[in-house]
Amino acid sequence: MDRITVTAAPPESAEPLVLAIGKFDGVHIGHQAILGAAKADLGGARLAAMTFWPHPTYVLTGQEAYARVLTPPQERDRLLVEQGVERVYEIQFTREYASTPAETFVLEHLAKLRLRRVVVGEDFRFGQGGKATVEDLKRLCGEIGVPVTVVRAVEENGVKVSSSQIRRHLANGRVEAAEALLGRPYTLAGTVEHGDALGRQIGFPTANLGALEAYVIPKDGVYAASVATVGQADRRNWFAVVNVGTRPTVDGTTRRVEAHLFGFAGDLYDQVLRLSFLRRVRDERKFAGIEALKAQIGEDVRFVKQMLGML
Numbered sequence: 368m369d370r371i372t373v374t375a376a377p378p379e380s381a382e383p384l385v386l387a388i389g390k391f392d393g394v395h396i397g398h399q400a401i402l403g404a405a406k407a408d409l410g411g412a413r414l415a416a417m418t419f420w421p422h423p424t425y426v427l428t429g430q431e432a433y434a435r436v437l438t439p440p441q442e443r444d445r446l447l448v449e450q451g452v453e454r455v456y457e458i459q460f461t462r463e464y465a466s467t468p469a470e471t472f473v474l475e476h477l478a479k480l481r482l483r484r485v486v487v488g489e490d491f492r493f494g495q496g497g498k499a500t501v502e503d504l505k506r507l508c509g510e511i512g513v514p515v516t517v518v519r520a521v522e523e524n525g526v527k528v529s530s531s532q533i534r535r536h537l538a539n540g541r542v543e544a545a546e547a548l549l550g551r552p553y554t555l556a557g558t559v560e561h562g563d564a565l566g567r568q569i570g571f572p573t574a575n576l577g578a579l580e581a582y583v584i585p586k587d588g589v590y591a592a593s594v595a596t597v598g599q600a601d602r603r604n605w606f607a608v609v610n611v612g613t614r615p616t617v618d619g620t621t622r623r624v625e626a627h628l629f630g631f632a633g634d635l636y637d638q639v640l641r642l643s644f645l646r647r648v649r650d651e652r653k654f655a656g657i658e659a660l661k662a663q664i665g666e667d668v669r670f671v672k673q674m675l676g677m678l
């Protein structure tokens with residue numbers, strides 16, 4: 368896959384392209400519908416996606432929640448490739464870029480690409496102040512002879528599938544609902560870090576995932592999950608029970624995502640793991656002491672193993 372970082376106008380492209388444009392955070396079933404429509408109409412052209420980074424809402428509003436995303440660029444690109452994308456234009460989104468007039472975006476930037484077609488979702492907005500709509504896009508693309516396909520929003524139970532809806536589900540611990548909208552379980556990729564080495568003392572060693580700063584983290588609590596190694600020839604995977612939270616029982620202060628892998632013994636430090644949330648089990652609680660916590664974790668393990676057909 369070609370990855371082209373763009374500050375304003377993209378470099379001229381030699382090959383004909385069908386271009387899907389959007390934020391693609393999550394590469395959810397709505398995004399998949401847009402990419403599917405683009406793929407269905409390639410006519411020999413290559414499928415490209417144009418996207419924006421950092422998240423435009425973060426750049427424009429400074430809302431901390433948007434400093435984190437569902438799919439950081441590397442994960443987003445991996446998923447885009449799975450959808451058949453062969454080239455990604457990643458626009459470095461700044462306040463200055465946000466003031467690009469709609470006319471400049473289409474007549475000067477998009478015009479440099481050999482576009483056979485542009486494909487967007489119906490709520491696509493662009494240009495200065497995000498004021499230009501798909502109607503403006505059609506009109507301006509018409510001037511450079513590029514047809515536009517507008518894909519209707521995918522709905523789930525009458526609600527438009529959106530990254531913000533998935534964020535709300537995760538904030539409330541509804542990982543099953545998030546999965547339905549993503550078309551796959553919500554997944555974090557992180558590197559195993561050292562903790563306080565208390566886990567193995569109580570009989571449940573837990574791999575602590577670090578380097579998660581770019582990710583939206585689901586609500587604190589205990590989850591059933593699957594965990595896989597990344598970047599090794601022999602990919603291994605396990606079911607696991609996961610705790611997300613600040614560990615009030617042991618007076619933890621920082622939030623951690625930690626996984627106890629079923630049927631694993633060994634060293635995972637510094638390995639990259641991919642952790643997929645399957646089901647929420649319970650809230651995180653402050654127990655009277657380590658013994659009570661240990662008994663509850665034993666219960667959690669039994670519950671999750673039973674759920675996954677391991678007992």
Ligand SMILES: Cc1cc2nc3c(=O)[nH]c(=O)nc-3n(C[C@H](O)[C@H](O)[C@H](O)COP(=O)(O)O)c2cc1C
Pocket residue numbers: 562563564565566567571573575589608609610613614615616617625626627650651652653654660664667668
């Ligand atoms: C399945 C599971 C459930 C947990 N639930 C809680 C909880 O409800 N409250 C809590 O304070 N800590 C909970 N923990 C976190 C433990 O306190 C933590 O694993 C322990 O402190 C070990 O930390 P370490 O990785 O730093 O050694 C849970 C851990 C696991 C694996």
Ligand SMILES: Nc1ncnc2c1ncn2[C@@H]1O[C@H](COP(=O)(O)OP(=O)(O)O)[C@@H](O)[C@H]1O
Pocket residue numbers: 559560561562563564565566567568571572573574575626627628629630631632633634635636
């Ligand atoms: N079944 C297992 N699940 C998770 N980690 C395990 C398991 N068996 C061994 N480990 C190793 O033990 C470490 C976790 O042990 P723990 O005592 O909780 O230490 P720490 O506090 O450093 O996380 C993991 O990072 C991993 O290297």
